Amino acid sequence: MHDQVTSEYSVHLCIHQLFEAQVACSPEATALVFEGEVLSYGELNARANRLAHRLIALGVRPDQRVAICVERSAAMVVGLMAILKAGGAYVPLDPENSGARLAFILGDTAPVLVLADAAGRQALGDALQAHTVLDPRDVQTEADTSPEVNGLTPKNLAYIIYTSGSTGQPKGVMVEHAQVVRLFDTTHPSFGFEASDVWCLFHSFAFDFSVWELWGALRYGGTLVLVPQAITRSPQAFYQLICEQGVTVLNQTPSAFTALMEYLQPSSDHLRYVIFGGEALRPSTLRDWYGVREESFPQLVNMYGITETTVHVTYYPLTSSDAQQADSVIGQCLPDLNLYLLDAHGQPVPMGEVGEMYVGGAGVARGYLNRPELTAERFLHDPFAGKADARMYRSGDLARYLPNGNLAFMGRNDDQVKIRGFRIELGEIAAKLAEHPSIREAVVVAQGEETDKRLVAYVLMQSEVHDASVDSETGLALAATLRDYLSSRLPDYMVPSAFVRMESFPLTANGKLDRKALPVPQEDAFAREAYEAPLGEIEVLLAGIWSELLGVEQVGRHDSFFALGGHSLMAVRLVSRIAAFGAELPLATLFASPTLKAVALAIEAQRNAGAVARASIRTLSRDESLPLSFAQQRLWFLAQLDSGISDAYHIPLALRLRGQLNVTVLKQALDALWSRHEALRSVFVTQEGEVEVRLLASDQGLPLREIDLPGSDAETELARLCTEEARAPFDLATGPLIRACLIRVPVASSADEHVLLLTQHHIVSDGWSLGILLPELSALYSAFSNHQASPLSPLAIQYPDYAAWQRQWLSGERLNEQAAYWKQALADAPTLLDLPTDRRRPEQQSLVGASVPIELSAELTTALKRFSQQQGVTLFMTVLSAWAAVLSRLSGQEDIVIGAPSANRGHCDIEPLIGFFVNTLALRIDLGDNPSVTDLIARVRERALKAQDHQDLPFEQVVEITQPPRRLSHTPLFQVVFAWQNYDAGQWALPGLEASHVGSSYEVARFDLELNLAEAGDRIVGALGYAMALFDAATIERHVGYLKTVLAEMTRDASQTVAKIDLLEASERTLLLKTWNSVDESCPAHLCMHQLFEEQVASNTEATALVFEGETLSYGELNVRANRLAHRLIALGVRPDQRVAICVERSAAMVVGLMAILKAGGAYVPLDPENSGARLAFILGDTAPVLVLADAAGRQA
Structure with missing residues (x-):
């Protein structure tokens, strides 16, 4: 952010009054030059005054709009000045623009008057009907004195300039006198414009760059050269005009200047400044310029600006070194402006990250004419300025701060595309x-x-x-x-x-x-291998599948699945499609040879080997008992053991809906979902000792509980209700296992606001299912709102059909092959990932959890994508490698098992179903032998692909097969999970409503740590969940920091060994190495221990030093006894560094002996009589003391 700097502006003056001050100072100076016609300041002022009096006579008053449509001429400048003098706001209409655009602007502004010459009348045509029209040259009799306009202040409008609108309709930006006046005052220290400067009006007066050119020249008493229309289209002729007229201040868009550079001759012109604006500058375009020009003459200046913030926002003087840089540097914002780089949530982005530019301060325009909603959307309250009336403009432009504090322009938000x-x-x-x-x-x-x-x-x-x-x-x-x-x-x-x-x-x-x-x-x-159409039945079928999955129209034989946008989940869906026509394609094969031709050859090879197409899932009769899937059976069993575990498997969703909600239609849509998906109507009952699925009636509908919040403290109550609803237990036997609750939220505005709570039990749904439920709810609500039938295609099968098929399909040889893989993969796997915890692990696992948010910067995310593609892996595999590296360093273990949820929708028939399909894969990662980053990535890639090829075996059966040691204190096989959310949530919206997610405090810890990440825009976001029984939030925040560090280091140098990556951030390094290791140098290093004791003897002789079984010695008495013994030791030959053994039982004599040895200069070797004789003998032999002090107990020992 840039702190606002206040300056003394000419705040009491309007634009034309600054011009009049120049008239008074230099009436004979040249003000305007056009095709041989020259007007002095006095002459221009007189003509403008005459026209202004005429305008006032025709009813022009402050803030009233006057349109002006004239071709380039002195009359154009006279007309603009006259409108301002009359108190009006000019609306420039360029006759070169299309008639439709001019007619729209004329209708939108509804001016009190139109100034038009012959060219303007012709351009406007029929649009002039019902308007008063005046030719600006048709005023010869009015007074030439400056008019007095009552009520005119700098807060009145000066002009309305139209910019392109995103909807196709132009939008009029209303700018006041004060905003233009301060522009020149705040930039003057940087430029120092003088009366000797010659400016040229190159741009259309309907383009806001003209504001800077026109009023800049006349504000400083300079000369304005009006460039004829024909010359603006000829760079050569334009440069000739620059030279002939001695132009010193040139304002250009970078594109126009690029064309002009071809004709520039350093010795021919008098340029002082070339000022860029209007569009982004590519510095490399200036290499030729700096090759023939002096470094600083003329000075090139790059200025970023927006019509809505009065022409210019930033200032940056360019040098030759900039031409060698890739960044389009726009410098720093003008002193009276604030510039913020904010993220999608309106929060400042960290240094170096890309954010959207918001501009506040004195240059922010009044708003858009006749567009109150758009004005409210783009002209916002400035929460950072500390003033109630402060405003800022949301630009839609992107930038980032460079280390030196300058801004680099990064394009527009709409320059971001998704392909x-x-x-x-x-x-x-x-x-x-x-x-x-x-x-x-x-x-x-x-x-x-x-x-x-x-x-x-x-x-x-x-x-x-x-x-x-x-x-x-x-x-x-x-x-x-x-x-x-x-x-x-x-x-x-x-x-x-x-x-x-x-x-x-x-x-x-x-x-x-x-x-x-x-x-x-x-x-x-086109720089690619020429398109070659698919050949043969398999390639044609395969190309159709790719086209459907990836959303591309044309797929060639040599196209790569991943280059076209495929990822690991999409790859699983592709494999399921391939299985339908007779091939079980391993994912490793797809990753190794991802082109259409190569995949087709692999399919053909499998067909030739006798592969059989995977059969469609058949529909069960609903008259017979319906089975549970393996995943449902395990979760049902856990729920019978402990209802608290069941409560931890809830899937809450809270949606805030702003706008007019049709509650009746919402109920119809929810009922349709209820009827459509049998999984949502499933309950689980025990019949003769066996559990089976029963279906609730499809026509009973899904009950919608409705609550009205009180007006006071509504958000607090809403948060409580969201948590309460998320935690409320389900009865698996009676259901329903989905709940709907609609909360009406009181709001200050007239718009309605509701929060819809949908809570499902995991036994009937999963994360992928949310990506089905929301779009279907949207489609049903939209159709029913318009009295239309359901637009959804009937479902071919339901979840119970899948459950029966799963049990039949996963049997025999297929079951044995999958089981053999997992038994081998997890043989002798570690029972527990022994991470350092803040508290001892409880005897029984606690499910109380919390989480720490994670956000990887756009820069790091881009680097990770690039790195992943270079390594031939998915983003999931890259992050998994980094997470494994962090866990290995924290635990000191090289053998790591991490759980990874898999969508497990390998059959194309089940893709549109809501249900509990997700399976968790136990990924065992080897970090032994000090692998490099590249080596680790390769290991993880191989392990992940093999696991996905064997993902059909449910986790509960993997546990049964591998038989890991079971403890109540932790989950089997793995205690840490990494979930990468890359399912497609689909496009959904409810007509007439603005929908957004509501955060929830409902958090459970089914594992010690659970890392959840997903792509969101240009970043990777998510959270690291943790068991509060084991960890503190501060510890988890450090773990997040470690993960970010490892990810950044991996992208920086893939050849380095993982063990060499430094996990510590600067703050933690300081804490560990400095804060917690500060040295206290106050201790007297020149004294021995017994001498410190002797200081205490001198100062506290009578104080009690020792107590033992009723015997008490003062400091003086203890010192005397030790001295006597020390003298005896010295007499017996004890010298410094010589060893004296002491083996005595606990007594005052023990302390006297230790002190005496030190006083004699010896080093004591303590021997406890309680220790074994062997140990004591070894120590005595090893130390070879010059003397042994021993009492009776010591002699015996």
Whole structure:
């Protein structure tokens, strides 16, 4: 954040009054030049005054809008100045714009008057009907004195400039005089503009860059050269005009300046400043400039700005070194502004991380005309400014802080695209391309439909190309070279499909890059193996499956499943599809050879070997008893042992719904879900000693409990109800095993607000099922709201059908093969992961839990994705490797077993079902032999793929087969779990409602530690859950820090050994090595122990020193006795460093003897008479003392 600095602005003056001050100072100075016409400040003022009087006469008053549609001319500047002098706010309409745009703006602003010349009348056409129209040159008789306008203050509007809107309709930004005046006051210390400066008005007056050009020149008494429209389109002619007119201050968009640079001659112009704005600057485009120009003349300045915050926000003077950098540096914000980089939750991001720019301070505009909702959405209260009326603008632009405090521009939020599941920053790709020595500038765009987007790069070459292949006229050579260059620096999914070489980029009328005008890439722009259609039945079928799973339209023979966006869960779904036409494809095969052609060959080989297609799951008769699945049976058994365990297996969901909720329709949708999924209607009853499934009636519906919260302390009560609902026990025998509760929340606004609580027991649902339930609830609510039938396709099977199929399918040879794998994989596995805990492990496992949140930065997440792709593994495997490394270091064990939940939906028939399918795999990871990061990744990859190939055997049967030692204090096989949530939650929304998740305090600890992570946007987020009976929160926070450290180190250097990675963060290192090891140097190092005793004798002679069985010795008496014995020892030959053994029973004589030995200079060797004779004899022989002090007990021992 940038702390606001207050300055003395001309806060009591309007824009035109600053101009009038220059008129009074230098009336004869040249103010305006246009095509041979020259106006002095006095002449321009007189003309503007005449028109202003006419405007006032026609009813113009402060804050009223006056449209002006004229071609470039002196009359244009006169008209703008006159509107301000009359108190109005000008609305610039460029005759070059489309008639539809001009008509919309005219209708939206409803001006009291329109200033238009012949070109303006023609451009506006029929839109001028019902408007008062005045030609700005048709005023010759009015007074030329400055008009007096009552009530006009700097807080009145100065102009309304329209910017493009995301909905397609332009939006008018309302800017006041004060916001423009302070812009020049706050930037003056940086520029020092003078009356001798010559500015040019290059940009359209309907573009906010013109505000800086026009009013900057006239504010400082400089000369404004109005550039003719035709010359703005010719860089060569424009530069000639710059030279002829002696322009010193040039304002350009980077795209326009790139075109101009070709004609610049250092000795021909008088430029002092070139100021960039309007769009992002790619520093590499300036390499040619700095090659022929002096370092600081003219000074190039990069200024980021937004129309809504009055033209400019930041300031950064460029140097030649910037041209060699990839970052688009925009510097620091102007002194009277605040700039915050915030995350999606409105919180500041850490240094170096990308955040959205929010701008507060004196430049924030009034808002959008006639768009109160959009104004409320973008112009927000500034919570960081410490003022009740402080506002900030949400820019939609991204940036990050560099170590030196400058900001680097990272593009717009909408420059982030998602292609095949990967979130991609287009600016990052363009920046990498611009680092190539032969590329001057690059632009990357995403083209195509939502499900078939592709990246296309457009490049401008350096004047001197450094790579012969890049200089080739063949597009394929260029594309191949640049693709190879990026492939070594970016993940595959960030490498463009096509590379288009251009001579220049197309520009809009405002000089910005016109992305819509970029050409469609031709065939030679694609740097890849030519598309080859699938061949044969298997490849065609397989391509159809890939297309469905990955959401891509076209799949070629040489396309890679993972390059197209596949991940491990998607791979499992692919394998299940493949099984349907006769092949059990191991996941390891898919990872090793992921192209369509290779997978098809593997399937064909299996078919030739006699593989049989996996049969569809048949439907059971509902007249016979329905079985439990293996997972249900185990959970039911646990619930019979301990109801508290059952209560720990709840799946709570809380959704906040803002807007007009139709409760009747919601009930209908919930009832439809209840009827649709038999799993939700299942209960578990015992019949003749055997448990079976019974189904509750489909027509009874799902009860919806409704609660109205009181107005006072509603959020506290809501939190209590959410926790209460999540913890309330289920009766597995009577059900229902899903509950619905709707809470009405009182709110201050007129909008309704509810919280919907859905709680399920794990025995009928799982995490994947939430990704089915929510979209289906959304679809049903939407349809029923519109009086339509259910849009959901009927389900072919239900969960009880799967349970019966599972028991039949997992038998015989298949069961034996799966069992053999797990028996071998877990043979002699450690019983317990012995982590250091804050408390002793209780005799019986406690389920009380808590968690610490985790968020990996966007930068680290991107690095992990790139690293994973380079290593040929999934993100899950990479993080699992890091987590195993952390656990190994903490426990000191090299043999680690971690539980990993698997969706276990390997049959395509069960993908649309709600139910308890998840299976937990015991992944045994070997960290022995000091593996490198790469070695560990390979081990984890192999173990994870083999486990997934054998995931059909339920965890409860794995436990039975392996027979691990069982204890009530911990779970069998593993005590730590890592859950990677990569199931697709689907797209869901309830019409007319804004839905968001509500946090819950319901947390249980089924394991010692449970790491839950998922991708969320451009980050990895989640939490580390822990058993409160074992750990403190501070310990878990350190564990999270260790994990982040290891992940970062793995991406930095994959060749280093895992054991060499330093886990400690700087703060913990300081604590361990310094804070807890501070040295107290106050002790007298020159004294011996007996001398410290003698100091006490001198100061406290009569004080009691020793008590033993009624005998008491003072310090003086103890000292005298020890001295006597010490003299005797010295007489017997004791000297410093010589050893004297002492073997006496507990008595005052023992202490006297020890003190005497020290006083004589010896070292005592204590021998306890209670010890064994052998031990005492060994010590006596080993030390070879010069003397032994012994009483009767010592002699005997």
